[in-house]
Amino acid sequence: xNPNDIPRALLEGSGEEVQALTFPYTRSPDQDASKPVHxxxxxxxxxxxxxxxxxxLAQRGQxxxxxxNDHRLSIGSRALCFAKRTLEIWDRLGVGQQMVxxxxxxxxxxxxxxxDQVYEFNLLPETGHERPAFINLQQYYxxxxxxxxxxxxxxxxxxWGNKVAAIVTRDDGVLLTVETPEGNYQVDAGWVVASDGxxxxxxxxxxxxxxxxxxxxxxxxxxxxxKAQFPAERWFWFDPPFHPxxxxxxxxEPDDVWRIDFQLGWGADPEEEKKPERIIPRVKALLGKDVxxxxxxxxVYTFAxxxxxxxxxxxxxxxxxxxxxxxxxxxxxxxxxxxxAENLAWKLYWVLKGRAGAxxxxxxxxxxxxxxxxxxxxxxxxxxFITPKSEVSKLFRDAVLGLAQEHAFARRIVNxxxxxxxxxxTSSQLNTPDVDVFGGRQVPGAVLTDAPVVLGDxxxxxxxxxxxxxxxxxxxxxxxxxxxxxxxxxxxxVGKDLVDAKGLLSExxxxxxxxxxxxxxxxxxxxxxxxxxxxxxxLALARAIAQPA
Amino acid sequence: xxxxxxATQLAYDDMYEALIGCHQGLSTEQSHMVNxxxxxxxxxxISNLDVLREAFVLARSGTQATTAIAPMTAQAIxxxxxxxxx
Numbered sequence: 102x103n104p105n106d107i108p109r110a111l112l113e114g115s116g117e118e119v120q121a122l123t124f125p126y127t128r129s130p131d132q133d134a135s136k137p138v139h140x141x142x143x144x145x146x147x148x149x150x151x152x153x154x155x156x157x158l159a160q161r162g163q164x165x166x167x168x169x170n171d172h173r174l175s176i177g178s179r180a181l182c183f184a185k186r187t188l189e190i191w192d193r194l195g196v197g198q199q200m201v202x203x204x205x206x207x208x209x210x211x212x213x214x215x216x217d218q219v220y221e222f223n224l225l226p227e228t229g230h231e232r233p234a235f236i237n238l239q240q241y242y243x244x245x246x247x248x249x250x251x252x253x254x255x256x257x258x259x260x261w262g263n264k265v266a267a268i269v270t271r272d273d274g275v276l277l278t279v280e281t282p283e284g285n286y287q288v289d290a291g292w293v294v295a296s297d298g299x300x301x302x303x304x305x306x307x308x309x310x311x312x313x314x315x316x317x318x319x320x321x322x323x324x325x326x327x328k329a330q331f332p333a334e335r336w337f338w339f340d341p342p343f344h345p346x347x348x349x350x351x352x353x354e355p356d357d358v359w360r361i362d363f364q365l366g367w368g369a370d371p372e373e374e375k376k377p378e379r380i381i382p383r384v385k386a387l388l389g390k391d392v393x394x395x396x397x398x399x400x401v402y403t404f405a406x407x408x409x410x411x412x413x414x415x416x417x418x419x420x421x422x423x424x425x426x427x428x429x430x431x432x433x434x435x436x437x438x439x440x441x442a443e444n445l446a447w448k449l450y451w452v453l454k455g456r457a458g459a460x461x462x463x464x465x466x467x468x469x470x471x472x473x474x475x476x477x478x479x480x481x482x483x484x485x486f487i488t489p490k491s492e493v494s495k496l497f498r499d500a501v502l503g504l505a506q507e508h509a510f511a512r513r514i515v516n517x518x519x520x521x522x523x524x525x526x527t528s529s530q531l532n533t534p535d536v537d538v539f540g541g542r543q544v545p546g547a548v549l550t551d552a553p554v555v556l557g558d559x560x561x562x563x564x565x566x567x568x569x570x571x572x573x574x575x576x577x578x579x580x581x582x583x584x585x586x587x588x589x590x591x592x593x594x595v596g597k598d599l600v601d602a603k604g605l606l607s608e609x610x611x612x613x614x615x616x617x618x619x620x621x622x623x624x625x626x627x628x629x630x631x632x633x634x635x636x637x638x639x640l641a642l643a644r645a646i647a648q649p650a
Numbered sequence: 651x652x653x654x655x656x657a658t659q660l661a662y663d664d665m666y667e668a669l670i671g672c673h674q675g676l677s678t679e680q681s682h683m684v685n686x687x688x689x690x691x692x693x694x695x696i697s698n699l700d701v702l703r704e705a706f707v708l709a710r711s712g713t714q715a716t717t718a719i720a721p722m723t724a725q726a727i728x729x730x731x732x733x734x735x736x
Contacts, residue, residue, distance in 0.1 A: 500686035510694040 110248035112199065116397075118244045122571050123172045123499060126262030126282050137276060137287035140166045145265055146297035147171075149180065149240065150421030150438035151621075152247035154294060157446030159254040161570065163453060166288070168259065169277060170302070174248070177398035178360050179240035180322050180435035181352060184521040185225070186548060187439045188232040189565050189624070196250040197232070200243060204236030205353050210335035212517050212572050215501040216342060219513040224520055229605045230551045231563040235335075235432065235520070237352050237360070243435075263312075268306045268417070282302075292449060293417045296438070301423035302570060307414060313407035314481065315427060317367040317589060318488045321374050321401050325359045325392035326385055332445075337517035339487075339502055348487050350430075350517075352388075358397055361387065362429070364488065371401040403427045406477045412441075413466040420445055425473035427480040430518030437476050441469050442521055447571075447622035460647035464531055472524035479519040486516035506634045512624040521549045524576040525627035526625060533619075533628035533641040540611040549575075550607040550623050554599040564606060567593055571622050572642065575608065578614030583635040587642065590619075621645060653704040 131138040135408070144151045147169035155165045183200065187490050191197035208225045211218055224234035249351055251257045266285060267278035277288045295303035304311065336351040347364035363383055363430045365374055373379055380399050388394065407427035412418060421438030445465045451457040471650060489495035504511035526532070526546035533545060544551060552564045568575075569591025574584055577595045595601050595612075610618060610629075617633040618626055619641055628641035643649070672679045672688075694700055707719060 182666060212721060496682055496686050497690070500683060500690055503683075508691075508694075511690065514690070 102256075103641070104253060105280050107249060107252045111245040111252075114242065114245070116239060116358070118197060119174060119241050120176055120244070121548050122174060124261040125172065126260075128281075128283060128290065129260060129286075131288060132281070133281065134286075136292065137289040139274075139289045139291070140447065141291040142294070142377050143275075143288060143290040143292070143304050144164070144294045144296060145169075145272065146295065146421075146423070147244070147248070147259060147261075148296060148298060148421065148438075149243055149247060150442050151183055151294070151296035151433050152244065152251055153190065153194065153439050153461045154296060154420065154442035155257055155259075156196065156247065156254065157443060158193060158249050158450060159251065159256040161446070161450050162256060163450055164256045166290075168252075168261040168263040168265060168277075168288075169259065169261055170297075172261050174244040175240040176321070177239070177241075177400060178354055179235075179357070180243070180432075181237050181240065181354065181360055182235050182432035182436075182521075183215055183243065183439075184436040185230065185232045185234050187436045187522070189548075189551065190439055190443045191247075192232070192566065193443075193568075193570075193624070194250065196246050198615045199246040200235040200238055201232065202235055203242055203246075203355055204238035205333050205355055206233040206236050206336060207333045207353070208234040209332075210337065210517070211517055212316070212505075213336070213338045213341060214499075214505070215340055217506060217507045219339075219502055219515060222512075229553050229603065231553075231565070232551070237333075237354050239354055239358070240435070241298040241618070242355070243499070245495075246296060247431070248337070249508070253517045263365070263415060265297075265302060265306065267620055268303070270307075270415055270417060274414070291416065291453075294445065294449075297423050299422040299426050303417065304409070304419065304423055307417060309409060309414065311407040311409045311424070311426060313405055313426070313477065315405040316403065316484055316488065317490075318362065319365040319367060319369045319371060319374070319403050320364055320429075321363040321369075321399065322378065323361045323363070323384060323399045324354065324397040325361060326357055326397050327359060327392055328357060328386070329359060329388070329392065331359070337500075337516075340566075341387075347373055348475055348517075349387065349529050350616040366394045369401070374401045375399055390557070404484075406481050408473045408477060411466055412469055413463060417444060418449075418462070418465065421470075424469070425477065426474050428484045429480075430483040431476070431520050432518070433476040433480050433521045434464055437472060440472065441465075443623045444469055457646040459646060462527065464647055468524075468526050468529050468531075471526065475524050476521075479642060483518045487518075513632065529611040529627075529629075529645060530591065531621070531645045533637075536637070537629070537631040539629065541609060542627075543610050543618075543626060545626050545628060547626050549618070549620050549626055550609050552601070552609055553603055554595075554606060555602045557601055559595075562599070564599075565624060568620060568624060569593070569622075572645065574638075575610075575618040575620055577601075577610075577612040581617075581635070583638075586635070587638070619645065651704065652698070653701045653708070655708070 142165045144155050144167045154165050158165045188197045197559040206224050211221045219317050264280045265277050266280040275290045275293045333353050338349040350362040362459040412424045420441040427433045448461045450466050489498045501511050501514045505515050554564050556562045565586050573591045575593050580594050619628040621627050627645040
C-alpha cells in the first residue's frame with residue numbers, strides 16, 4: 102500500500118480512535134477476472150496471528166493475501182499480555198519497539214489469599230535481556246501496529262469484508278469461494294493459513310473439530326479507566342474480602358486503564374453480569390467507594406482447553422486459536438499463536454522457494470501440536486487450582502495457600518497461572534542430538550536466549566537482533582574455514598562481529614573457543630558442537646529442514 | 651515398589667498418639683484442613699514423585715472407589731517460568 106494511504110491513526114491514534122477505525126471493503130480486480138486468480142499464500146483472519154505471519158512472509162519477499170470478514174480491529178483489551186518471546190518475534194519483524202513503547206512492561210506478580218500477600222515472583226529475575234517478561238497492551242493497539250507494519254510491505258494485500266464461504270481442497274491448492282458485499286468470487290490459493298480464531302469458520306467449512314475440556318465457570322473482564330496507585334505488576338487474589346470465594350486478577354494497561362478479571366462462578370447470568378449496574382459495585386468493592394473511574398469495556402466469558410488433532414491438513418494449515426484454545430491464566434493464547442506464526446512462516450517460505458519439501462511443513466504440525474499440549478497442560482492445571490471443582494480440591498488449594506506464606510515449598514504449588522514461556526522443542530526431529538557435553542538450559546529445541554553484546558562499531562546491542570533471517574551459525578572464536586562453503590548460512594562470529602563484553606552469552610550457552618550453535622530462522626537452536634566438523638554441520642543443516650542428508 | 655510399607659524403627663505408638671493428639675479439640679472441618687496440610691508437608695519432605703504416586707494408589711485402594719486414578723496427562727518439560735521464584 103502507498104505509505105501515504107496508511108491511516109496515521111494506526112500508529113498515532115488514541116485507544117478510542119484506533120477502535121473506531123474502519124477499513125472499507127474495496128473491489129478487487131480478482132472479482133472481475135474470467136477465472137479464479139492464483140495467490141501462492143492466502144491468510145484467513147487479520148488478528149495478531151494472521152498479521153504476524155503475513156509480515157514474516159512479506160518481509161521475506163513472499164506475496165501474501167490476507168482476507169478478513171470484518172472491517173475493524175479488536176475491541177477491548179482482550180489478549181492484553183504479550184510475552185518476552187512474542188516481543189522478540191515482533192522485533193525481528195520490525196514492530197516490537199512500538200509495542201514496548203506503548204505497552205506497560207512488567208516482571209513481578211503478587212499473589213494474595215484473603216487479606217494477605219502470600220508471595221511475589223519475578224518472571225525475569227536476571228538482567229541482560231532486551232525485553233521484559235511481559236508487556237500489557239490492548240489487543241487493538243497490537244493489531245494496529247502489526248497492520249501498519251504489514252501495509253508498508255510491498256508484497257502484502259489485505260481485503261476487508263471478504264468472508265470465506267466455501268472451500269474445495271486439491272492436492273496442489275485450494276479453491277476458496279469468498280463472500281463480499283458485492284457478491285461471491287473465487288480465489289485459487291496455493292496454501293491457505295486459517296488464523297481465524299476460536300470459532301474458526303475455516304475449521305467448520307473443513308468439517309474439522311477442536312476438542313478438549315470446557316470449564317464450568319464464568320469470568321467478567323472489565324477495562325476500567327482511572328487514576329490509581331497500583332504498580333505495574335500482576336496482582337492475583339484468591340478469595341479476597343471484596344469478592345469472597347472467587348478469584349480476581351488485576352493488570353495495568355496503557356492510558357490509565359486497568360484490566361480486572363472477576364471469577365463469577367458457573368451460576369452467574371452472563372447477560373445480567375455485563376450490565377454496568379452489576380459491574381460498578383464489583384469494581385468499587387475492590388477500589389473503594391471514593392475512586393473515580395469509568396468503565397471502558399466489559400465482557401463475560403467461559404473458556405475451554407481445546408485443540409485440533411492435527412494443524413496441517415494438506416494445503417490448509419491452522420494457526421492460533423483456530424487450532425488450539427487455552428484458558429486465559431498464563432497468557433498462553435495469543436502468545437502461542439504468534440509462536441505458531443513464526444514457526445510456520447519460514448517453513449512455508451522454504452517450501453515455496455523449493456528449498457525444502459512438505460516434510461518440513463509437517464514439522465510445523467508436530468512442533469506446534471506439542472507446544473499446544475504444553476500450553477493446555479499448564480493452563481488446565483492453573484484453572485484447576487484457581488477454580489477447584491470439588492470440596493477436597495478446594496481444601497487442598499486453601500491448604501497450599503495457607504502454607505505458602507511461611508513455607509517456601511508451598512509457594513511453588515500456588516498456581517495463579519504459569520505464564521507463557523516458549524516451548525522447548527526437545528523432541529523435534531529437526532534437532533541434531535548433542536555429541537558434546539554442554540551445561541545449562543540452551544538445549545537443541547530451545548529458543549536462543551538473548552544476551553547483551555557490543556557490536557563492531559562499539560555500540561551496545563542485543564544478541565537476538567544480530568541473527569540472520571535464515572539459518573545462523575553462531576561461532577565463538579575463529580570461524581572454521583569450511584563455514585564459507587555454506588553461503589546460505591549467516592555466520593555470526595563472537596569475538597569478531599560482536600563482543601561478549603559481559604561474558605553472559607558464553608555463560609548462557611556454555612561456550613568456549615570453537616563452540617558453534619546452529620540457529621533456525623525462528624531463533625530455535627537445532628544443533629551445537631564444541632568441536633564442529635564440516636560433515637556434522639552439513640548433516641545438521643539438512644536435518645533442520647527435514648531433508649535426507 | 652519404591653515405597654516402604656515394612657515396619658521401621660519408628661516408635662509407632664508414640665507416632666499414632668501424636669497424630670491423634672494433633673487433631674484434639676478440632677472440628678471435623680479443621681481436622682480436614684490439618685490433614686491436607688500434613689499431606690502437603692510430608693509430600694514435600696518425601697520429595698519423590700514415584701513414591702508419592704505409589705502411596706496415592708495404595709491409599710485409594712483401601713476405599714470403596716471403583717475406578718483407578720486417571721492416567722496423568724503428558725508432562726510439561728519446559729520450565730513454567732525462567733525461574734519461578736520461591
